[in-house]
Amino acid sequence: MTKESWQADSREVEAVVAGRHANPFAFLGLQEVGGQWLLRAFIPHAEFVDAFTLDGRPLGHLIPRHSAGFFEGKVDVDRRQPIRYRARNAGGEWDVYDPYSFGPVLGPMDDYYIGEGSHLRLFDKLGAHEMEFEGIHGTHFAVWAPNAQRVSVVGLFNEWDGRRHPMRNRNGIWEVFIPVLGTGTLYKYEIVARDGTVLPLKADPFARQSELRPRTASVVPDPTPFTWTDQRYMEERALKDWRRTPMSIYEVHLGSWRRRPDGGFLSYAQLAEQLVPYVADMGYTHIELLPISEHPYDPSWGYQPTGLYAPTARFGEPADFARFVNAAHEAGLGVILDWVPAHFPTDAHGLARFDGTALYEHEDPRLGYHPDWNTAIYNFGRKEVQSFLVNNALYWLETFHIDGLRVDAVASMLYLDYSRNPGQWVPNKHGGNENLEAVEFLKRVNTEVYRLHPGAFMIAEESTSWPGVSHPAYTGGLGFGFKWNMGFMNDTLRYMRREPIHRKFHHHDLTFGMVYAFSENFVLPLSHDEVVHGKRSLLNKMPGDDWQQFANLRAYYAFMWGHPGKKLLFMGQEFAQREEWSESRPLDWWLLDAGMHEGIRRLVADLNVAYRSLPALHARDCEPEGFEWAIGNDQQNSVLAFVRKAPGAEPVLVISNFTPVPRENYRVPLPLAGRWVERINTDAGWYSGSNTGNQGGVAAYPVEGRHWPAEAEVFLPPLSTLFLKYEPA
Template identity: 55%
Template sequence: MPHDTESGFGTSPSRLYEHFGAHLTISAGGIPGASFQVWAPNADAVSVIGDFNGWNHSSNPLSFDRQSGIWRGFIPGVNKGHLYKYRICRRDGDYIADKSDPFAFHTETPPGTASVVWDNRYRWHDRKWMAERGKKLATDAPVAIYEVHLGSWRRNSGRCLGYREIALQLADYVLNMGFTYVELMPVMEHPFYGSWGYQVTGFFAPTARYGTPQDFMYLVDYLHQRGIGVIMDWVPSHFPDDAHGLTFFDGTHLYEHRDPRQGIHPEWHSLLFNYGRKEVRDFLCASALFWLEKYHIDGLRVDGVASMLYLDYGRKPGEWLTNRLGGRENLEAVEFLRQMNTLISRDFEGVQTIAEESTSWPLVSHPVQRGGLGFGYKWDMGWMNDTLRYMAVDPLFRSFQHHQLTFRGMYSSSESFILPLSHDEVVHGKASLLSKMPGDDWQKYAGLRLMLGYQYSLNAKKLLFMGGEFGQRGEWNHDAELEWRLLDFAPHRGIQKWTADLNHLYRSEPSLHQRDCHEDGFEWINPDDSSNCVLAFIRKAPGCAPVVVVCNFTPAVHHHYRVGVPEAGSYLELLNSDAGIYGGSGQGNLGGVDSYSEPRHGRPYSLDLTLPPLAVVFLKRRS
């Protein structure tokens, strides 16, 4: 089992950022300035260049500790806000590059690439949230996540909003919509805006595009004060080959593998970390822990986990190397993930890590002590793919694809899942969620409401990318804000209200969330009615009234549709996606229906329902 021993740098990984990088300090002689420390074991000379010394490489050379491979030095007169880089020369005397600080806390605004001397002092006001957050992201809590790209959620006359500027608007909107968490697409510094933050060069610095580190702290702080959690996309799976970054850092392949069969990502044309090097693992662990400690982040969604786990990911035969056992598993990456998750669970109670893992790798969200990877949750990519494929089919032919809806029942309790409808599904020609729906406009609106209702009814946590909650028509464009103008039209306001009501129902009904990650939280009533394209099931939790869910995936109204239920009584129609307030046709059960003493589906009672077209209904027995 991984444990927190000294790292390859001679200190705990959880404290590396307290030693490396630039730190404002006062020398033993009482002179204010900054200390610098950087790992470059194969360099022949390292100096600090910056605006404080005219970018002169001979002014401030660093001294070398051969045993650790670390270069250190103190420079008097350096203040907060000064720009700097490391000038690195290799052992043959040739100049390599001017490198940004791998541990920089702040950076120039891109396209500038210099690091900025900074500190992380901030007065937090989220004590109440931090004291209670352990239960907020637990498997028995209602977790409804709103995924946001900060640069394109809203804009002001085409200009991106700053961290502080967006805080009030985002908090108000998320609260009104009923989401419990915001998931921020990567905010770690990245040179290419079009990478959406997934090509990281600043693993300890929030992007300067939207403000200072303290501005980002304010955003997190404000969301916490309003009762909203913050999950952050974190990218340890690869890094770009920009010359100022980690690539060929000291004249050798220090962070990445030397062999391109291990060191180059074939799909993203980026570089892969060498997880077999302890210093690299500890660097990444330090980055993860840094955001949790210094920025009070509540959860890390770890990007590209599948690409980390498999040595042959995206590669053809002959383009990859086996592990020491002759297999395709990246054993060093597995060790790193377990080390990271062990440190986080030990030091940050209540914080969860979330794996974007698209394969059937076992025990992703199981504890390390039991042979798992130690994540708190795993994205259910299989559900996402199956559901979107099914929903894209003309309803006339959906009966032949019924298995795409029911297959999830075979594995739904094998992991603690999140059902993602993320940014990846609305870009690169894939169309928006609304545009994926077949049929005329009415059917598209109804289909999207149905799909969202189906997502919220299932046993897992929920994630929805911005714009999906009101039926954005166009694909997501990172260079423009969302199509907020669509809310001038009733059908889009209807989808937005439907999403808000789903969130509020999900949060208020324990049967819809308490056993999200357990087998006993879901029970089929009838999974087999492929001819009518209908699913019926029960969501339940101990000591709580169960919720009956019936989905009709055809545009035909099903009158007198019988559904078996375990208890007699009057059943309230909690939500109906075909209600007029959502833009539907108004078909339904007039707010409720009484049970009959007529057995159906192996249960002693049944309901005689009207199933609206392309709709989902939620029902609960009146107490």
Template identity: 55%
Template sequence: MSASDQFGDGNHKLLPSAGDMDALIRAEHRDPFSMLGPHSDGKDGQVIRAYLPNALGVRVLSRDGERDLGELTMSDKPGFFAGHFPVREPYLLKINWATGEQITEDPYSFGQLLGEMDLYLFAEGNHRDLSSALGAQVKTVDGVEGVRFSVWAPNARRVSVVGDFNSWDGRRHPMRVRYPSGVWEIFIPRIKPGETYKYEILGQHGVLPLKADPMALATTVPPNTASKVAAPLSFNWQDTDWMQSRGDKHDIHKPLSIYELHVGSWKWHHGGDDEPDRPYNWHELAEKLIPYIKGLGFTHIELMPIMEHPFGGSWGYQLLSQFAPSARYGTPEDFAAFVNACHQNDIGVILDWVPAHFPTDTHGLAQFDGTALYEYGNPQEGFHQDWDTLIYNLGRTEVHGFMIASGLHWLKNFHIDGLRVDAVASMLYRDYSRKAGEWVPNRYGGRENLEAIDFLRHLNDVVALEAPGALVIAEESTSWPGVSQPTQQGGLGFSYKWNMGWMHDTLHYVEQDPIHRQHHHNELSFGLVYAWSERFILPISHDEVVHGKRSLIDKMPGDRWQKFANLRAYLTFMWTHPGKKLLFMGCEFGQWLEWNHDKELDWHYLEYADHKGVKTLVGDLNRLYRSEKALYEQDCQPQGFQWVIGDDAGNSVYAYLRWSKEGEPLLVVANLTPVPRHGYRVGVPFSGKWAELLNSDAGVYAGSNIGNGGAVVADDVKSHGQAFSLALDLPPLAVVVFKPVGE
């Protein structure tokens, strides 16, 4: 009996109920697999159904394409085809469209795709390799190549994947929901990497704006917002030596000096008249940045967020693709090549990572399935008033696991050496930047965000296990105790914490006219009161050179010469102070203008001696820092630091000793007024000659070249509680560093 005969007889086995068909045609059917694809006829044959809006005709071929098995006949519902076949066997659909012919396997002929363990671990919040499970995965299923799409949308009534491959028609590929996880899935044969796609989601109150894939591994270039199918990362890593030695390099007793940069505005490619200027791509950046960093002596670079983000003006901090490097600079493989090149040159790579909040863009995570899925439902918990963003509901196991998997994705798949976690303070406190009555207390009535605390501890424990040697660094601006203490001791478990207090105090000090600095003397020394309460990084970051705060050089008081002298002295003080180092791009040569993310740094300044001198000094500071154990070995221990002079406010002079574990000292003396001081006596622990290792006023740095002739011999004169002392010539607005070298 032909299909048309069966339609005429009203055979219920060939066609679903009228209600089911109407729901499918309206794209409201929750279980399309119950209707479409092959279904047993109760004997040895099968009924095949397909819904292909705008198709002109459909024939069924054997899986090898050699035999024509018959026709699917269109029902009285346009686009709905069905047919009965006496033998059950795999098949192809030969579809006749107005634009041509398509031969493909039937997406509805494949069974359940995701394994139960994948779904269980995802629901539990413990799937550590989520980026190879959900999203668009290039797969071979039953010998057929294609893409498995899966997305979490538990409150959706229907989810379809749409793209160029189906004319962005949500009726074409509605997905199967898996209970109880709420993950929707479908395998679409013959799709290749590079296809763009989104999800069309029917929420409780209608169809939502098309959503990008939260698990996308690649994206289109902004301002486009579609996700892109990406093959699994295929890269021949050549950084085994680095990865095996990384744990030792990241020991707290080793130097850590970080150059922070924004990829899109470090340096641009200038193509001349035929090509517009543009930021470097990853290959160009590797070619230019790596020699620059090696020349300056930094141990690591830190990239402001390179995960895909819709608005460039957010600098990457309002990102939507937690698993996809921005298409602005190249492919995921290009980014891997950049990291690999850094490692081959002994440069570590740290990424800024944002688990605190996400933007409200309609194609993103906001109201993803028509409900507050990734965010808290209550705006008093889920909306950041300062940033106009939404707050991840980390108390939800799936969201908790999604973010853990994101961190691991970068560390494991891209060999990233550390995550700098943004806005930790906003995560820890439920009343962060909120007035009374504008926040929801925790279950104990307190202000602490217990689920965020659990998340951060879990993150740090998992990273230690899954990515040995990797750093996790907190940008945390409050006095929360134990940020860098192990979780086993009740801490949050971070490797380091940014020392925001040190940054605010010392910048406020150096912004003062030197005549007033005697009244702010403690601002430069107060950091030593709490310097060992955490493992600290001293950050002069992008946040200090934007929004009217002025560039680092322009914060300095005085005329041009004094500004540069102040800058050199401040950087030398920073490099000799306990704590690891971080400096934002442009500060190393005295960028005059505030940082602008829409243009490159003002590299032409390096034609001038004073700018070039600052850059030379930073390179020398890093080399001194890495070569002298006293400057890094006991950063986190009070034994590594000793005040010699901390109370000479009248002269704005400071002197201190840094000690290595073996008892090797360096003497640091700072004179932070423009007055040279001759014969200034400073106590030292050892007799003999003390070599002047570095002088920020040296002529090579465009200073006035006042100094101590390269060395000073200690006098047998007690001073400042020390058995010996040096009579020093202190240059103006400068810091000098000495080391005992014997007789």
């Protein structure tokens, strides 16, 4: 058969069949050539193809041009419109909707803002979105891969054949609308690098749902909006100043908090039924979740995510996670997520060399490789990478009503020489070790979060003395709301590990934190990092016999809850888990049958009640006006006392005795004469202590010529902390 003038050049046909065509949207589908409308389609396995409009009007029979399944033919239409094919072979017939008969979904404003790096709705544009488009239901796919020669959507729907759905390239963003596909469709991207290499199939960087590991495909999510019932909580949250509001955080690894009887994970729904009421009953204000972004490796605890936009499939679907957050809000609890923008794993299906080049990371390993975790470091100086991460933060806050993000490993982002020896890092343009691009990224993401989501907050896990971490970006700070106080944690735990007889020589470990306590807005963290990798549980860090270990831990908890700063405690430590934490097994809940463990749980619950109900303990957590030493230098007895204060609130005395020696008639200076009621006594029998104390309170009497106008004689139980609240007459 002689090729007619309207028919495609055989070289272009071969390029389509081989998956090498440079511009499939200019060749496939409905095309106008010399005033004549043509249809061209690549449908593998088809022997006969007929074309129809969407309303079923026949357009004619297409002619086979290549045995692999390329067809073309003239059709009687007067405009571009969606096309349906009826394909047949000896095994039967099936319908195919032509993706190349549709126009682009992304518009010129998307192109402009994406190119500028200022697009704040990328999660609505990139990734997979089920929609109605040009009269038909389907899914729009879009992905950034500027250095690729070809990008195709592949999945079960096209036999993972990258020749069948190559995408349109618009300034490095590749997109295609595929009719009919919808919720639950598995997909990946087949990317051909600039040199013609076909890369390992890539998961979607913007995938909002993923397969359960070890499978790694992305999933088209259900577009049905979640029905939230937390409007009152969100309205109240928007009015809060968290610096002056109680914040007591229960840190949780969802996979090991509790397990089903068969050893499997609890679902998001089961966690909403069990975890949420437990945390609320314990008096916490927030649940903080170790990273729940999709990750392939359980022992990473989520800190090596490959699906930054997808709640992990381990516990259910995205809507199930939304129900969990909604249940927490209805119970009055905020939800904080651990967020990991510092680095990403190099799994073949992930972001590493995404389009055959160092796209999300740096090419130079001195900048782009993290030696501690064998991961890649984001290129924060690239505007598209910044936008990817900024949008991710905003996505969690908007889509799932998340209350705050705790940003992991901030120190590793700030310093170019973090964990590197001389010669293994590249100085910045000024010759210093500060990562100026990471600093600008952190300022930007924090600014956008606080601008767009009133009442939400950002917390930095930052372990150095970088200035102004929790100061506003417009004043030169990094813009976080809070910073983990790693110094407090290290100093106080080092002190508590010591035998009481030696503590008098290390008194400064407890007092030094007040030198810098108000330089930042601090969270005091006793986190998962302190109870893994041979560090032992908090109970087993304590010295002495079993009774002394429990007494030490009770005294330490109360000291921390009385100390300025927000509170964070890792799961299991609220009932003195004995074994070191492991992600592979649930907590030892049976320990609550033992009185000493139940006593610790009761104490933590009561500390939360006291902290939340007494403004003196929380309203000036981040300001020096809320704290004053009463006794800071009694090293000999290992006793210290301080007063917590707030405007319009009755003051609270916090006094700790960190030796096993009871002290009678211990004289304590106080700001007011009168009755001081014992609100917390960690030695109480209710907490399985020795049940000594002050019979409910003490009387402070006026004195003259002293630093403070009143004093009281207090009985200090062994290894204990007391909260004494002033009661006006």
